[in-house]
Amino acid sequence: MSHGNGRREHFLASTGNRGQLTFYRWSRVATTTSMNMHRILERAGLRPTLPRVLVLEFFHQHPHEHFSAEQVYKRLNGDTRNMSLGTLYRALGLLVESDLLSSVALGEGCMVYELNDGKPHDHIICTACGGIREFFDEQIEARQRAVADQFEFEMAGRQLVLFGLCAECRKGRMQSQDGAGKLSRRLT
Numbered sequence: 001m002s003h004g005n006g007r008r009e010h011f012l013a014s015t016g017n018r019g020q021l022t023f024y025r026w027s028r029v030a031t032t033t034s035m036n037m038h039r040i041l042e043r044a045g046l047r048p049t050l051p052r053v054l055v056l057e058f059f060h061q062h063p064h065e066h067f068s069a070e071q072v073y074k075r076l077n078g079d080t081r082n083m084s085l086g087t088l089y090r091a092l093g094l095l096v097e098s099d100l101l102s103s104v105a106l107g108e109g110c111m112v113y114e115l116n117d118g119k120p121h122d123h124i125i126c127t128a129c130g131g132i133r134e135f136f137d138e139q140i141e142a143r144q145r146a147v148a149d150q151f152e153f154e155m156a157g158r159q160l161v162l163f164g165l166c167a168e169c170r171k172g173r174m175q176s177q178d179g180a181g182k183l184s185r186r187l188t
């Protein structure tokens with residue numbers, strides 16, 4: 001049975017009066033060229049320096065994936081190009097400030113970055129295997145907006161991360177008391 005138009009990218013895990021819980025499927029977008037990266041950077045008011053182009057290009061090549069700075073560093077420097085960790089951090093910071101990338105704080109000094117495709121979503125993180133899933137729940141978002149309104153607060157961003165064990169790890173395959181340690185090791 002096929003889903004209707006507009007449903008193809010999403011897997012609806014639950015519907016009904018509890019609201020929609022949407023899991024984003026991992027999908028690929030067409031590879032974007034460096035020329036496009038130049039244009040995207042310029043449109044965001046950033047000078048298209050090589051580090052910025054390379055970092056932005058990397059995230060366009062891996063949409064819907066999450067990487068720590070150290071992971072990006074290793075992947076980019078595997079390409080024979082040399083970029084210092086400091087330069088990488090500055091590029092990441094600027095790209096997040098310009099809303100081209102998003103950062104997600106995973107606690108205990110762990111931070112991951114992802115392409116900002118303009119779709120708000122939250123994350124579920126397995127502390128044993130480090131697996132990250134994305135979801136969007138209309139009711140949670142509506143409640144967050146209501147809370148912000150209640151405080152007469154103008155919301156500039158929102159983040160929600162659920163920590164725990166994924167179904168596979170709960171089956172005991174990779175279960176370990178040292179979950180948090182494994183997560184930070186996976187992100188380096």
Ligand SMILES: [Zn+2]
Pocket residue numbers: 126127128129130131165166167168169
């Ligand atoms: Zn897991």
Ligand SMILES: [Zn+2]
Pocket residue numbers: 064066114121122123134
């Ligand atoms: Zn995400």
